[in-house]
Amino acid sequence: DNLDKGALGLSSSNLAYVIYTSGSTGKPKGVMIEHRSAQALMHEMSDWFTGVTRFGWGASYVFDASLQGIVCLFSGRTLIVVPEDIKTQPERLQDYIQSHHIELLDCTPSVLQFWLDTWHDFTPPHLLVGGEAISQALWQRLAGYTSEGIEIRNVYGPTECTVNSTMAHVSGTEVHIGKPLSYMRSYVLSDDACRGLVPYGSAGELYLGGDGLARGYLNQPTLTVERFIDNPYFDENDPHSSKRLYRTGDLVRYLPDGELAFMGRTDDQVKIRGFRIELGEIETQLAEQAGVESALVMVKELAGSQQLVGYIHSPAALDDGAQTSLIDQVKTALAAQLPEYMVPSVLMVVHEWPLTPNGKVDKRA
Known part of the structure; x- marks a missing residue:
């Protein structure tokens, strides 16, 4: 109630959530997320993991991925907060999962790898994995759980697009980040001035648009203009097409089945x-x-x-x-x-x- 909306450039009828994320310099920057974007994420995720009612909230509440747990709570699931100290003790976490009847757990690939190395014969609950790339070895290990009835979804998305933008069912042998969510649009573009669509299967930078697109950066108009560009492929007949696109800085390519494969960062290109x-x-x-x-x-x-x-x-x-x-x-x-x-x-x-x-x-x- 005491928020100075005028100072933030927000009107009372058009509020945005502000999620802080680290930039390339390590300094935090505030990303203004529209209420409708969080609502779109909630509706999308409500159809995932059918029958699951107890969500183990593994993401730190200061991490943007925590929004996944919050929207699960909004959609009627029980949200069980996993204590920070238990996350670093896989044996205790195993007991916690069982005693609290956790049916779904969110985590990063690195943390999940750490847990699995200790759990051995323990079969994890359904998993929502994201935040960084999954290695080939971990993907194959996770794909093995699907035969045991465990559902695992690999989600990808920057904070600037309301956390999740694409989703993949973990199965098969090919590591990928899946396809855009129903309300998102993706474009794989060249790095030249015209930003043309790259040939199918070739590497290019991923640009994202749609209902999950953030308003921009809080009090950083120059950075907003740099990262949120005009959409050269805007389609007024598509209700989910947006007039702007977010430049992710991620290199991807389309696989033969239309899934997107993550290949690295544009800023990971070096000259030796x-x-x-x-x-x-x-x-x-x-x-x-x-x-x-x-x-x-x-x-x-x-x-x-x-x-x-x-x-x-x-x-x-x-x-x-x-x-x-x-x-x-x-x-x-x-x-x-x-x-x-x-x-x-x-x-x-x-x-x-x-x-x-x-x-x-x-x-x-």
Whole structure:
């Protein structure tokens, strides 16, 4: 009631929620989400996980993904808040799931991987996974649960499009982020000035529009204009077509069945010794090697020059000798699959990914 709506540029008849997210500089920026966008998300998700009435709220309440739990509550489901300390103790979480009869749990892939490595024979409840890319190994592991009647949905979407924009049923062998939600529109565009539609199957930047599109950034008009562009494909006959599109900065391509495959970030393109490299492509190749469950590639300055450094996570406990053997094996395999300039100069084995409070891999750590 005491909100100074005038100072925020909002009228009492047209309020927006403000969700804070981190920008590329690490500084938070407020994203103004329309009420109708949250309502659209609620109606969409109400049809997911038929018969499920008890939702385990795993997302931190300061994380934009927490909106998924809130709209589940709005749609009539029981919302069970999972305590923060239990999330880091898989055995206790297993007991908590069983004692509170949790039927659906939301999580990031990194946190889920940590839980599954400890749970072993415990079958998880239905899962709503999102926030970062799922590795090939984890996807195949999750797809195995579908035969046991577990429903798993992989959701993708930036805060600027009200958290979820696409959804995929986790099944089969191909990792993907699915298709746009019913009220969203997606375009895979080239990086040139005309922003043309790229050929089917080719990589391009993902632009999103539709009813989930945010109003813009709070008190940052320049950034709003930069990221929310005019929609060159606006269709006035489509009720869900929007006059603006959000530029996600994510590289995707269409698979033969029309599903979208996430390929990395446009800002993960780097130049090493004059060669343009997409770090996500190297990470994909690393994660497909025997003995590697997930991978991360970064650029660091070593010996006075920019070098690729790869981090690989193995599901097995490895001593020093086994780590050296795995690194040699992976480097040899990569050299046969990638150009020399794309093979990391240094490979390191990590026993456990460091995570941010939101459950994503902490790249700075």
